[in-house]
Amino acid sequence: MESRTYTTDATPGDEATVAGWVHEIRDLGGIAFIILRDTTGKIQIKFEKDEMDDDLVETGLGVHRESVIAVTGAVEKEERAPTGVEIVPENVDVVAEADPELPLDPSGKVDSELPTRLDNRTLDLRKDEVKAIFEIRAELLRSVREQFRELNCTEINTPKIVATGTEGGTELFPITYFGEEAFMNQSPQLFKQLMVGSGLERVFEIGPIFRAEEHNTPRHLNEATSIDFESAFYDEADAMDACESVVIAAYEGIAENCQEELEALGLAETFEVPDEGFPRLSYEEAIERINATGELDEQLVWGDDLPTEGERALGDEMGQHYFITEWPSEIKPFYIKDMDDDEQLSTGFDLMHPSMELVSGGQREHRFEHLVEGFEQQGLDPEAFEYYTKMFRYGMPPHAGWGLGGERLVMTMLGLDNIREAVLFPRDRQRLSP
Amino acid sequence: MESRTYTTDATPGDEATVAGWVHEIRDLGGIAFIILRDTTGKIQIKFEKDEMDDDLVETGLGVHRESVIAVTGAVEKEERAPTGVEIVPENVDVVAEADPELPLDPSGKVDSELPTRLDNRTLDLRKDEVKAIFEIRAELLRSVREQFRELNCTEINTPKIVATGTEGGTELFPITYFGEEAFMNQSPQLFKQLMVGSGLERVFEIGPIFRAEEHNTPRHLNEATSIDFESAFYDEADAMDACESVVIAAYEGIAENCQEELEALGLAETFEVPDEGFPRLSYEEAIERINATGELDEQLVWGDDLPTEGERALGDEMGQHYFITEWPSEIKPFYIKDMDDDEQLSTGFDLMHPSMELVSGGQREHRFEHLVEGFEQQGLDPEAFEYYTKMFRYGMPPHAGWGLGGERLVMTMLGLDNIREAVLFPRDRQRLSP
Numbered sequence: 001m002e003s004r005t006y007t008t009d010a011t012p013g014d015e016a017t018v019a020g021w022v023h024e025i026r027d028l029g030g031i032a033f034i035i036l037r038d039t040t041g042k043i044q045i046k047f048e049k050d051e052m053d054d055d056l057v058e059t060g061l062g063v064h065r066e067s068v069i070a071v072t073g074a075v076e077k078e079e080r081a082p083t084g085v086e087i088v089p090e091n092v093d094v095v096a097e098a099d100p101e102l103p104l105d106p107s108g109k110v111d112s113e114l115p116t117r118l119d120n121r122t123l124d125l126r127k128d129e130v131k132a133i134f135e136i137r138a139e140l141l142r143s144v145r146e147q148f149r150e151l152n153c154t155e156i157n158t159p160k161i162v163a164t165g166t167e168g169g170t171e172l173f174p175i176t177y178f179g180e181e182a183f184m185n186q187s188p189q190l191f192k193q194l195m196v197g198s199g200l201e202r203v204f205e206i207g208p209i210f211r212a213e214e215h216n217t218p219r220h221l222n223e224a225t226s227i228d229f230e231s232a233f234y235d236e237a238d239a240m241d242a243c244e245s246v247v248i249a250a251y252e253g254i255a256e257n258c259q260e261e262l263e264a265l266g267l268a269e270t271f272e273v274p275d276e277g278f279p280r281l282s283y284e285e286a287i288e289r290i291n292a293t294g295e296l297d298e299q300l301v302w303g304d305d306l307p308t309e310g311e312r313a314l315g316d317e318m319g320q321h322y323f324i325t326e327w328p329s330e331i332k333p334f335y336i337k338d339m340d341d342d343e344q345l346s347t348g349f350d351l352m353h354p355s356m357e358l359v360s361g362g363q364r365e366h367r368f369e370h371l372v373e374g375f376e377q378q379g380l381d382p383e384a385f386e387y388y389t390k391m392f393r394y395g396m397p398p399h400a401g402w403g404l405g406g407e408r409l410v411m412t413m414l415g416l417d418n419i420r421e422a423v424l425f426p427r428d429r430q431r432l433s434p
Numbered sequence: 435m436e437s438r439t440y441t442t443d444a445t446p447g448d449e450a451t452v453a454g455w456v457h458e459i460r461d462l463g464g465i466a467f468i469i470l471r472d473t474t475g476k477i478q479i480k481f482e483k484d485e486m487d488d489d490l491v492e493t494g495l496g497v498h499r500e501s502v503i504a505v506t507g508a509v510e511k512e513e514r515a516p517t518g519v520e521i522v523p524e525n526v527d528v529v530a531e532a533d534p535e536l537p538l539d540p541s542g543k544v545d546s547e548l549p550t551r552l553d554n555r556t557l558d559l560r561k562d563e564v565k566a567i568f569e570i571r572a573e574l575l576r577s578v579r580e581q582f583r584e585l586n587c588t589e590i591n592t593p594k595i596v597a598t599g600t601e602g603g604t605e606l607f608p609i610t611y612f613g614e615e616a617f618m619n620q621s622p623q624l625f626k627q628l629m630v631g632s633g634l635e636r637v638f639e640i641g642p643i644f645r646a647e648e649h650n651t652p653r654h655l656n657e658a659t660s661i662d663f664e665s666a667f668y669d670e671a672d673a674m675d676a677c678e679s680v681v682i683a684a685y686e687g688i689a690e691n692c693q694e695e696l697e698a699l700g701l702a703e704t705f706e707v708p709d710e711g712f713p714r715l716s717y718e719e720a721i722e723r724i725n726a727t728g729e730l731d732e733q734l735v736w737g738d739d740l741p742t743e744g745e746r747a748l749g750d751e752m753g754q755h756y757f758i759t760e761w762p763s764e765i766k767p768f769y770i771k772d773m774d775d776d777e778q779l780s781t782g783f784d785l786m787h788p789s790m791e792l793v794s795g796g797q798r799e800h801r802f803e804h805l806v807e808g809f810e811q812q813g814l815d816p817e818a819f820e821y822y823t824k825m826f827r828y829g830m831p832p833h834a835g836w837g838l839g840g841e842r843l844v845m846t847m848l849g850l851d852n853i854r855e856a857v858l859f860p861r862d863r864q865r866l867s868p
Contacts, residue, residue, distance in 0.1 A: 096829050
């Protein structure tokens, strides 16, 4: 099949073999058309019944929609054809016949509900606008990695099977590991920290994370892709700079390389790369501004986590990406360092898209004694994490980093309603297959 | 810390702040030296005791090895210094003091056993030759992705939590998933096949795979990195071409971008990019040649799998990468297509490095009826895989692909004795932490 021609490369005057799916069959009586679709686009195949071999016509027009066929013939100019060219077939091979009934309509004429689409992703991804999401997702990961390279990061891969979770036993999926209890890792947090204490200094990882959270919302997944960054000798401001550069690089990559996909999604005109210099709001300012919107039934007070409606109200006002900094220490995890001049305040930060949180980060606690204290305050047994804490006794530099939700970045970038749209085979409480 | 200078950038005549680990302290009496190490290299710090502030000398020379310090001072030319320059300190900050006793010696003067090294990866990776492995691993993944881009592949991410394994229930780690039984996926095989039947056509994935294999050898991991490729409209020969190009691209990337790391590993002189055109040997030829070596106690007969000693004996003869093709159908999995002209022979292939198998691939069975038959012959229940098989009824093109063991590629490329050397935090029967 390597000698086949992609539909978009079929040039009038050539003899070509194209192969793909039967997108549409239009039978007008004496003349009939097949619109053949491949990964690059579509092409019209013309059947003039009276002038062609009966077997050829019968084979071509006898297939069901979405069958795979290979067509050899002369490529001709035809202004009335959708792409300005058509093929007059000399041979049609039915490569893989499709059933007459399909569980969903890849031509997009009939809409399907999300569960049906997810059950039949193979067919769902034959639609240009669905395929576009995953082409964009792939380009996003490429652009992000490229930016990590600019930042002199080394890619790491850390284990997904672990003896202890990052933040204790809640929200962990248990595994049976050769008779021992183990868990699927909910974050590479502790491992990436161990690495910046080595000779690597600055690292990134893009990989799956697993969270046994019970809530079923359009913004949560039980298996997600985390984009993690960590650097030695960084403070939280450095980490925010790196974070902003990575998010902007993702948008730039899409703007540069995915115009066709943005068009398929109807976003070509509106897609914008965010400006540099994301505003940095303190937590205190954030709750004041949320309270001032009057959107919440109850006023937020210091120490409250930001409720979803609060994030939305603030996001509407901000209208762009922004950081929230200087969180109360008590609502940030043990591994986030407190401010040197006020231990009620933490160096933790979140990066917010107007519609939701994208990133959580901060400077890390690198001082052994403080770290062990933090474990105890959080009700965790430092002994269970000794593999991690003991490395802080052998020269652990100050460091900072963050984790970015890959699917949330895709979702907010493309304005998707449900995070499941950004995953090929999502996992949630109800969905374990396919 | 952003204003610090990396040791390799310290230029005579400048005032600089360098930060890193105390690699070595040499006290010669009136004069003493600290060798400071950062991610780029090392630099000498000179303490002339009589001419310097006592506090400064005490602070600098009072720290233990592997502590993190920041040193500000004038950079001066000094031919007797290891790198030709040294710093005369005006200020020394002890950033993170290390314990006097270390579980292993990052200077490499005292060797440690692998288990000690793996328990203390943070310290282990402070050694140039260990760090080099992981810098090379990162560059290898980058080069491989670049080649996939050349091949017009779309990156995909498929789920690691699954309801059914690729090849049935053996060798799967069970998970408790919201009260239901699930498994960690042993291969993205079925998912990547589902994707080439969509509009994506050609895909790759680099991600973790999980195998509950009991054997504990220097070549097996229970959690590994799989480099997966799949393309619609490819046959096994096309897939082998793509595979060869990816392996060569990995070597080329290292040769071009990792000279320093190869030097740290003592491989700068001997590292070679394999020539194009890996030989393709049929299974029949392979067993004949193995039998002819006389290395096996018992002669191989048609249908035998190749034992490790057989692979080694043949590898020694071949002395380069080579493919083994035309395997007996009965020893290849159900999803591998048989040859059209002889169904005793399969389209499956393995790519071999002289020392071990690297890749397993083949053309896939894309015909619904044959696929379901294959499941039954393998003793698997086709119903349990209906999410997969049913997509073969809606126009599944012929396709082929392969899976490449990421750690084996690193291991064979660098001549490592144990595959655990190629993983930051390996998982095996005995090792679940760190």
